[in-house]
Amino acid sequence: MLGIALLIWSVTPVYNMLLIALDPEEGEVEFSGNLWPPEPSLDSFRVVLTQDARYLEHFWRQLGNSLYIGLTTMFLTVLIASLASFAVGRMRLGQGWLRTGAAVLSNASLLTYAIPASFLVFPFHRIMHDYGLSNNPWAVIAAQVTFASPLAILILLEYARLIPIELDDAARVDGASSVEVYRRVYLPLTTPALAVVATYALVLVWNDYLYQFALLSSERHMTAAVMQAQLFDDADPPWNAMMAAAIIYSLPPVAIFLVLRRTMTAALTNWWR
Amino acid sequence: MSGAQQVLAAGPSVSVSGPGQPPGHRRLHGSDRILAIAFVAPYAAIFVAFAVYPIGYALWMGSTPSLYADLIHDPRYLRSVVNTLLFVGIGVNVKMFLALLLSGFFMRPRWWIKTLLVVYVVPWTLPAVQACISFHWMLSGEEGLVDRLLSVLFGVDGPIWFNHRSLALGANIVAYVWKWMPFWTVIFLAGRMAIPQDVSDAAAVDGASGSRRFVHVTLPLLANLYLVCTLLSTIWTMGEFTTVYFVSGGAPVWATDVLATLGFHYAFDVANPALGVAAAMSMLPVLVPVVIVLMRRLQTRTVQL
Numbered sequence: 064m065l066g067i068a069l070l071i072w073s074v075t076p077v078y079n080m081l082l083i084a085l086d087p088e089e090g091e092v093e094f095s096g097n098l099w100p101p102e103p104s105l106d107s108f109r110v111v112l113t114q115d116a117r118y119l120e121h122f123w124r125q126l127g128n129s130l131y132i133g134l135t136t137m138f139l140t141v142l143i144a145s146l147a148s149f150a151v152g153r154m155r156l157g158q159g160w161l162r163t164g165a166a167v168l169s170n171a172s173l174l175t176y177a178i179p180a181s182f183l184v185f186p187f188h189r190i191m192h193d194y195g196l197s198n199n200p201w202a203v204i205a206a207q208v209t210f211a212s213p214l215a216i217l218i219l220l221e222y223a224r225l226i227p228i229e230l231d232d233a234a235r236v237d238g239a240s241s242v243e244v245y246r247r248v249y250l251p252l253t254t255p256a257l258a259v260v261a262t263y264a265l266v267l268v269w270n271d272y273l274y275q276f277a278l279l280s281s282e283r284h285m286t287a288a289v290m291q292a293q294l295f296d297d298a299d300p301p302w303n304a305m306m307a308a309a310i311i312y313s314l315p316p317v318a319i320f321l322v323l324r325r326t327m328t329a330a331l332t333n334w335w336r
Numbered sequence: 337m338s339g340a341q342q343v344l345a346a347g348p349s350v351s352v353s354g355p356g357q358p359p360g361h362r363r364l365h366g367s368d369r370i371l372a373i374a375f376v377a378p379y380a381a382i383f384v385a386f387a388v389y390p391i392g393y394a395l396w397m398g399s400t401p402s403l404y405a406d407l408i409h410d411p412r413y414l415r416s417v418v419n420t421l422l423f424v425g426i427g428v429n430v431k432m433f434l435a436l437l438l439s440g441f442f443m444r445p446r447w448w449i450k451t452l453l454v455v456y457v458v459p460w461t462l463p464a465v466q467a468c469i470s471f472h473w474m475l476s477g478e479e480g481l482v483d484r485l486l487s488v489l490f491g492v493d494g495p496i497w498f499n500h501r502s503l504a505l506g507a508n509i510v511a512y513v514w515k516w517m518p519f520w521t522v523i524f525l526a527g528r529m530a531i532p533q534d535v536s537d538a539a540a541v542d543g544a545s546g547s548r549r550f551v552h553v554t555l556p557l558l559a560n561l562y563l564v565c566t567l568l569s570t571i572w573t574m575g576e577f578t579t580v581y582f583v584s585g586g587a588p589v590w591a592t593d594v595l596a597t598l599g600f601h602y603a604f605d606v607a608n609p610a611l612g613v614a615a616a617m618s619m620l621p622v623l624v625p626v627v628i629v630l631m632r633r634l635q636t637r638t639v640q641l
Contacts, residue, residue: 065441066448066449066452069438069452069456070452070455072514073455073456073458073459073514073518074455074458075474075481076459076467076470076471076474076514077458077459077462077470078481079470079473079474079481080466080470082481083473142378143378143379143382144379146375146376146378146379147375147376147378147379147380149375150371150372150373150375150376151376154368154371154372154375156372161369161372161373164376165372165376168376168379168380168383170631171383172379172383172387173627173630173631173634174387174391174627175383175387176568176571176572176627177391177571177620177623177624177627178391178394178575178616178620178623179571179572179574179575179576179596179616179619179623180575181575181576181577181596181599181600182394182575182596182599182612182613182615182616183390183391183394184603185394185397185599185603185609185610185612185613185616186390186391186393186394186397186609186613187386187390188603188609189393189609190389190390190393194385205382205385205386206386208382208386209382209383209386209387212379212382212383216379217634241368241371241372242371245375266460266461269463270463270464270465270578271464272464272465272577272578272581272582273577273578273600277604288463288465288466291465291466291469292465292582294469295582295585302473306470309463309466309469309470310466312463312466313461313462313463313466316461316462316463317458317461317462320457320461321454324454
């Protein structure tokens with residue numbers, strides 16, 4: 064019973080997307096009020112593929128922009144967070160200023176969350192101009208990496224506690240430098256946590272609208288999320304095709320989640336100890 | 337290469353020192369020190385450039401007292417404060433409590449529950465903008481899926497959801513819970529899995545029933561995780577923008593705006609970003625204590641569990 068309720072709860076909005084996308088009618092009566100389209104058709108997906116509707120003329124470039132920002136954020140977050148967590152958690156920093164500095168930084172990083180991201184967008188808007196990054200995808204990437212990294216470092220530090228430090232020592236005895244310990248011991252053994260961090264970073268970008276809207280002004284850099292939001296300014300947008308585009312845009316994170324599911328489960332079951 | 341040689345030279349002394357030595361007792365020397373700095377440097381750099389500087393800039397932007405007088409005199413501001421508190425207070429607590437209960441449901445080792453979990457997590461992986469647009473359309477007008485279902489199943493004419501403040505606010509909260517509950521359920525599920533089975537078994541042997549085991553064993557062990565997650569979620573939800581902007585869009589006539597959407601309106605429609613920042617700053621008396629408690633909890637929590 065609870066299972067069925069949960070199923071309906073989880074699936075209804077997704078079903079609604081499909082319902083609108085599969086409804087073939089063009090024009091006035093998109094919400095024909097049916098619970099199942101009388102003549103389901105994949106025509107709206109064809110419209111998206113051929114970019115044959117208002118707003119969707121540049122859909123594939125916009126999706127490409129989203130992917131570029133998403134994948135770069137994902138890669139940089141994994142790289143920066145794993146390097147920092149390795150230095151803080153695995154390199155013996157002694158008792159001096161270096162250790163203090165690292166501890167202060169990993170605590171202070173949480174201050175990033177003290178002011179919600181949706182408010183930092185206003186100063187960001189001006190700061191990116193000072194940095195010469197206005198209307199540049201790297202402005203969005205920099206912002207998202209900054210927001211993803213504190214939690215990523217926290218997750219990696221926690222997960223790395225499970226790996227015996229003796230493994231690092233053994234590698235060092237065999238002549239491995241710190242760089243090699245990072246590459247050959249730390250990265251392979253933290254793979255499940257890295258998968259969690261990577262997915263988290265991608266989902267962060269994929270959920271974002273505000274930064275992509277505020278920091279990218281030109282048509283050329285517009286992302287798919289911003290394009291979809293234009294619906295609200297229009298009295299009669301091409302609903303069906305827009306929903307088909309929404310479904311296509313939704314696929315990458317769902318696919319990544321399904322691929323990494325097993326790896327992530329391993330990380331999460333080990334995480335909170 | 338001197339770094340590698342030094343590590344090599346220092347290596348054996350570590351392996352001799354054995355597992356009894358606490359980590360961190362051997363200091364880094366020479367180029368390994370530089371390497372440690374180089375490893376932390378990228379994060380330190382982006383933290384300063386894209387977190388410390390913007391936060392400082394925001395504080396400076398919001399430091400003009402007259403901004404706050406403007407805010408107080410704007411009736412939309414006070415209503416947005418109330419909406420934000422309702423949205424966070426109800427949304428976060430309902431979401432967290434249900435997630436805690438559901439994580440217990442998903443612990444059961446049945447094949448169909450495992451499959452259901454995958455479906456249940458889909459909302460989290462769906463992009464927020466698109467999911468919220470879908471919610472908006474489900475509820476908008478008589479042709480929306482929800483009103484249509486109400487009339488087909490129960491013969492009731494559904495309300496026009498976005499014409500009533502409480503219904504629109506409720507719709508925002510439901511969409512928010514729908515989107516984010518799966519994420520926290522998975523976190524709690526991980527927390528429950530980390531509880532050693534023998535603890536629960538021992539309680540069962542002592543005759544504790546399911547509900548008593550939950551209250552006396554599971555709950556105390558998960559309490560700290562629950563608190564940390566609730567605090568973190570509170571911080572994030574205070575700035576929730578996407579749900580409100582796309583589900584109700586502030587309808588009816590700005591009655592359901594929260595501070596984030598109001599700030600957006602100030603910054604981009606009225607072109608007065610400083611006022612938007614001031615609206616954010618007015619939340620600091622609530623946010624800063626939450627962040628401080630969170631930081632202290634994160635430091636002690638490994639001791640607790």
